[in-house]
Amino acid sequence: MLVERHLYVDNELEIEHCKFINLPQSFPSHCHDYYVLGMIIKGKRQLTCHQQVSELVPGDLFVLNPYDPHACAQIGPIPLDYQCLHISKERMKALTGTDIIFTENVVQSLEAKKYLTLLCDAILNQENKSIKEELVYLLLNELPTMALRETLPLSHAQKKTVQRASSYINSHYQNKITLDDLAKETTQNKFTLIRHFLKATGLTPYQYLETIRVTKAKELLKKQNNLLDISFHLGYVDQSHFTNSFKKITGLTPKTYQKTHDYHT
Incomplete structure (x- = not known):
């Protein structure tokens, strides 16, 4: 059975995506100098980390801190398929604004599993940077750490930050807006900004923009018929992106929406 090993470096995120298919081998105790966020796709594994033993099955998400000593052994005859992300200590600190330590090696959060899968797909499909960045932050916010949890309601200052970000989006929706733009406008790091925005609105900044x-x-x-002109007016790079975004949110194509509202040339 052919073993496949794939590594893709996302230069925009500064994150590595690694995928193994039909991997039969076990790994002796070792460690990395980077964070590992991974998911089992096929096969079973026994993960030993800090003398704690866990059985990993398809769909399980596991996380490792830099220098966590760990070993991985195959369980049963089915070889391993899995994918993971490698994030350097420096990049993680840049993303979160602090040093973090994951407190659980096996994460049960369904949201975390969803966001890891979406992020891996977005990286491999070379989605735009804003979408990938938001998925990074959404994933990190679901992982149990010693430095990331926030249960208190938003403070007045945090609410003002969200208001400034939403006002900026409302005023500049016709332009390309990035998380860098919003971070500069609010004088917040991107991780803090997206967490507060999501908590206040239930949407990420990109979702709010859309x-x-x-x-x-x-x-x-309702006023005009030229979809290309509307696309450019709204800040989309082309009509296809506009149509896809409109359909994703409304379930209708722009043309169908026009017909529904009895547009006449």
């Missing part, structure tokens, strides 16, 4: 654009699109679709 919502604003689709709302504006509905107004324009």
